[in-house]
Amino acid sequence: MKSVTVTGGGIAGLSAAVFLSERNYKVKLFESSPKLGGRAYSFFDKEKNQFFDNGQHILAGWYKNTFEYLNITGSSGNLNFQKTLEINFINQEKRLYRLNCPAVSPPYNILAGLLKFRALDFRDKTALINLKKLFAGRINADTFRNVKELLTDLKQTDNLIKYFWDPFNLAVFNTVSENISAELFLNVINRGFKEKKSSALVIPEVNLNELLIDGTVKYFRERGIEFFLNTGVSRFAVNESCKKIEFLELENGSRETSDYYICAVPFFGFRKLFEKKVFDEFGYNTEKLKSSAIISVHLFFKNRIPGKLIPENSSGMTGLTGTKVQWIFKRSDIHLSLVISGAGYLGLIEKSSEDIFEIVMNDLKMTIKGFDETALSDYRIIKEKRATFIPDKESSKYRPKQKTYLSNFYIAGDWTDTGLPATIESAVTSAKICTEEITNSF
Ligand SMILES: Cc1cc2nc3c(=O)[nH]c(=O)nc-3n(C[C@H](O)[C@H](O)[C@H](O)COP(=O)(O)OP(=O)(O)OC[C@H]3O[C@@H](n4cnc5c(N)ncnc54)[C@H](O)[C@@H]3O)c2cc1C
Structure with a gap:
């Protein structure tokens, strides 16, 4: 041996x-x-x-x-496999949009999901045609300094970026598109849009x-x-x-x-x-190599979280747009777990826990209908300064x-x-x- x-x-x-x-x-x-x-x-x-x-x-x-x-x-029995990619998003006008991709082969699943996605208008949906090159693997990563340039080249609209690409980039790369190498991005796209279930989320239970x-x-x-x-x-x-x-x-x-x-x-x-x-x-x-931070916020409610506060879906995961908080996960009847990726870039990592809590409260009041700060009993804030490395071209x-x-x-x-x-x-x-x-x- x-x-x-x-x-x-x-x-x-x-x-x-x-x-x-x-x-x-x-x-x-x-x-x-x-x-x-x-x-x-x-x-x-x-x-x-x-x-x-x-x-x-x-x-x-x-x-x-x-x-x-x-x-x-x-x-592996402790994992909740979504059947297909499904995420709820709430914007600063407290509007709920559901991205719901049908169980067809990629990239048609994601394209069909985006075509039905109400956060996008006709112009945004027309811009989806430009993704053909991306899903066909016909992009040369070397010609782009970063993913921002690549998305501009693919003529992605502001709404597509706000409701799809920014959340995707922050969740996968823990940073904004300016800091992401096109090569790594294409590698993830190739894996994530390969088989029917490869883009679905898998949430630990x-x-x-x-x-x-x-x-x-x-x-x-x-x-x-x-x-x-x-x-x-x-x-x-x-x-x-x-x-x-x-x-x-x-x-x-x-x-x-x-x-x-x-x-x-x-x-x-x-x-x-x-x-x-x-x-x-x-x-x-x-x-x-440079580091990128993540701030996690645990919120505890005095009583059961009202059913309508965070609309349910198969992942228990809700995206917020236009806020510092990007994701909310419902962990139990009285516990929400919030994620702020790229927290260094957003200038939050050096802030005190009290200041971060205030920012989080403002974000929730701005986006979640009926959110009432006095319903909370307690909170915890965890800062991970060196959560991931920054995946820029240099890296x-x-x-x-x-x-x-x-x-x-x-x-x-x-x-x-x-x-x-x-x-x-x-x-x-x-x-x-x-x-x-x-x-x-x-
Ligand atoms: C808040 C947060 C959220 C994240 N979210 C996600 C996510 O949603 N999905 C995802 O896929 N990834 C996520 N990640 C990233 C993921 O956690 C990491 O990529 C992964 O855990 C890295 O594992 P590792 O073994 O490479 O390194 P590490 O976890 O850093 O392990 C290295 C180990 O080496 C030990 N060590 C260091 N020096 C020595 C020494 N001299 N002798 C002995 N031991 C030593 C350290 O104590 C440590 O235990 C997240 C990370 C953070 C912090």
């Missing part, structure tokens, strides 16, 4: 451990923090005596590698710990995978000829050796694990391949070169690539 050590217990590290164990490798995992899950986690709120997520996570029908991982760990961690820990115990919390790796030691890793050193000073090493830490924690000489040899510029130069010049060393993580934005699917895809590379290495 060949051995592998995995550094980092986020989704990339966890799924790498699972995929490798499936191939009969002996795996050990080290995580520096007191918990598994990395940027996708639930925390226990003593006052409420309940777990809450650090931020609402949604998956999509095209997250193939993620579903494979969740199937292995027995957690349980908290992130239950979805991503509990099943994995059970799997680890059954398969004898050892994992160590509060056990950070301080460096990877490279042999004299700079050809392979000799051992890794833990922050407590002890050393670990294995046949293979996977490093699954975030981009901002990668460089310090190597001596300068070794890092220079990689030729990476990982420190040039592709700084994302390393999973296989490195060191023969026994691999890199996993949503920020590595997967061709995808920073998502759970990118993290799991990187783990899958590492597993394939290791398996094929002899």
Whole structure:
């Protein structure tokens, strides 16, 4: 049995451990923090005596590698798969618009949904014809500096951008179209509009710990995978000829050796694990990747949320337009979870929780009919400053391949070169690539 050590217990590290164990490798995992899950986690709120997520996570029908991982760990039953893409939007005039795509093959599902979408007028609908080039895969990404330019070239109207492309971009890329590389955008379009169900949303029905961690820990115990919390790796030691890793050193000073090493830490924690000489040899510029923030707001009501306040649909997800808050998720009869993506770009991340709460209240009063602030009992605000990397055109130069010049060393993580934005699917895809590379290495 060949051995592998995995550094980092986020989704990339966890799924790498699972995929490798499936191939009969002996795996050990080290995580520096007191918990598994990395940027996708639930925390226990003593006052409420309940777990809450650090931020609402949604998956999509095209997250193939993620579903494979969740199937292995027995957690896929905790997902609500929409039959087809269906989202409610509410605008600043408190008007509700339902985007409802029929169950036909893509791209006709999305085009038919947009043709029926009442937020769009005749001119907007005529502009849909220009998307032919996009769905036919006839766009050269290199000719655009960003997605804003690409959408302008496709003559997308203000309404199409406001009610479709802006929400899509913020949800998938956590930033505005000026900051998104056309190449990554086209990769997502190709995956998302490939099969009937690939564009449908997939919403976790349980908290992130239950979805991503509990099943994995059970799997680890059954398969004898050892994992160590509060056990950070301080460096990877490279042999004299700079050809392979000799051992890794833990922050407590002890050393670990294995046949293979996977490093699954975030981009901002990668460089310090190597001596300068070794890092220079990689030729990476990982420190040039930039971060984008997400603010999550949990609102608790004193009594049951009135039925008509947030109109129901199959995802429990409502988009707001023209506001800082972009998405509202109904998590229980008394709990709403709100998302503000691109929060740094919107100038919110440095604001106090009180100021953010006030902004959120104004947004809700502006959009939700009958919203009454005094019906709330409590709120929590969670700021994730480094939620994702900014997927601009430059970023592709700084994302390393999973296989490195060191023969026994691999890199996993949503920020590595997967061709995808920073998502759970990118993290799991990187783990899958590492597993394939290791398996094929002899
Ligand atoms: C609020 C929020 C909302 C999001 N929403 C979505 C969504 O809706 N859909 C979606 O697909 N994605 C979403 N994402 C992105 C998704 O969470 C990430 O892409 C994914 O979790 C990244 O996993 P990772 O394993 O690559 O990295 P990380 O989760 O960052 O894991 C890295 C791990 O390495 C550990 N580590 C660091 N240094 C060391 C060291 N020296 N030794 C040992 N361990 C170390 C860290 O503690 C961490 O646990 C969201 C993220 C946030 C923050």
